[in-house]
Amino acid sequence: MQIEQLSAWTDGSDQPFIIAGPCSAETEEQLFKTAKELKENGINVIRAGVWKPRTRPGTFEGIGEDALKWIQKIKKELDVKFAIEVANAQHVELALKYGIDILWIGARSTVNPFTVQEIADALKGHDVPVLVKNPLNPDLALWIGAMERLNQAGITKLGAIHRGFSTSKKTKFRNLPQWQMALELKRKYPEMPMICDPSHIAGKRDMIQELSQKAMDLVFDGLIIESHIDPENAWSDAAQQVTPTHLKEILEALVLRHTKSDNPEFQTHLAELREKIDELDREIFETLADRMKIVDEIGEYKKDNKVTVFQINRYKEMMKARGEWAEELHLNDEFMENVFSLIHDAAIRRQTLIMNETEEKA
Structure with a gap:
């Protein structure tokens, strides 16, 4: 993909790129007061929900075109830029008509290639930055595919928004961060601006500071945070919005x-520690190779004795034991489960190949 550097379409500052504003544009007064306080606190790019994709009908779904008229007036009066979400071609046309500076595609839209293509087609010939939120579920190919469609339509001012992933599990997050997904996108496209949305990851305002710092530690390029003049009485996402003053503190x-770092002592010590990491990684790979030899041997034995590859009771025993080992070694339970699941899946694939008399190795 051909992607312009973030500095090419922002103020060129080496500081994090910040977008902030209310979840929804509710009234002209609410939007103006919020934008004014944000501007006074150093925020020059305001976000506002004009159309709100809601899970169920009958809830507040945005003001629509009237909100764009408010934005047009506020932009001139306060000398700020605005970013809004678009979900179809009509949204794009209206956003461009009213001079919106930055568009973003929401998680619900990213999951649908037809929707993304419709938006991409509507954007052809326009030079406007577009940010793409990750899809609802952790599907990297879908996320990349959405950006490729926009890029093929001529959009080079592209960026990604990491807002976390939906889950049926009960966790402290509204959406699971799964930072590795955003980092993998950054590894594939180092030039891709990566913006974190701590508001939607958290779902509650008291976690925004922690998540924002985490994003900065992971070298994200910026943040998009929901801020409202009166969060407690917001018409949508009240629990995760902060006042402009609170945002400034964050x-x-x-x-x-x-x-x-240019510190020679730091560089020397870091090199030594990395060398130790490399040695340990080599040992891990050698151990895994030895393990797979035994896996193959077990696979042959199962085949000869007409025994199924997957043994649920054995799997449960292994997971229980490895969980206990992880606890003894002070390793995170989720980390242990993810690592061992990958190893076990690889073992199942190898034994399945053996059952099918395939010599190919996984």
Whole structure:
């Protein structure tokens, strides 16, 4: 993909790129007051929900075009930029008509290639930045595919918004961060601006500081945070919005780290530690290779004795034991489960190949 650097379509600052504003544009007064306070606190790009994709009908779904008229007036009066979500071609046309500066595609839209293509077609010939939120579920190919469709339509001012992933599990997050998904996208496309949405990951305002700092530590390029003049009485997402004053406190408390240090002592010590990591990684790979030899041997034995590859009771025993080992070694339970599940899945694939008399190795 051909992607412009973030500095090419922002103010060029080396500080994190910040977008903030209410979940929804509710009234002209609410939007103006929020934008004014944000501007006074150093925020120059305001977000506002004009159309709100809601899970169920009968809830507040946005003001629509009238909100765009408010935005047009506020932009001139306060000298700020605005970012809004678009979900179809009509939204795009109206957003461009009213001079919206940045568009974003929401998680519900990203999951549908037809919707993304419709938006991409409507954007052809226009030079406007577009940010793409991750899809509802952790599907990296779907996320990348949405950006590729926009890029093929001529959009080069592209960026990604990491807002976390839906889950049926009860966790402290509204949406699971699964940071590795955003980092994998960044590894594939280092030039891709990566914006974190701590508001939607958290679902509650008291976690926004922690998540914003985590994003900065992972070298995200910026943040998009919901801010409302009166969060408690917001018409949508009240629990996760912060006042402009609170937002300023959050941003001022961020510790911005460097990607490298010129300190010779640091460089030397870091090189030594990395060498130890490399040695341990080599040992891990050698151990895994030995394990797979035994897996193959077991596969042959199962085949000769007409025994199924997957043994549910054995799997449960293994998971229980490995969980206990992880606890003894002070390893995170989720980390252990993810790692061992990958190893076990690889073992199942190898034994399945053996059952089918395939010599190919996984």
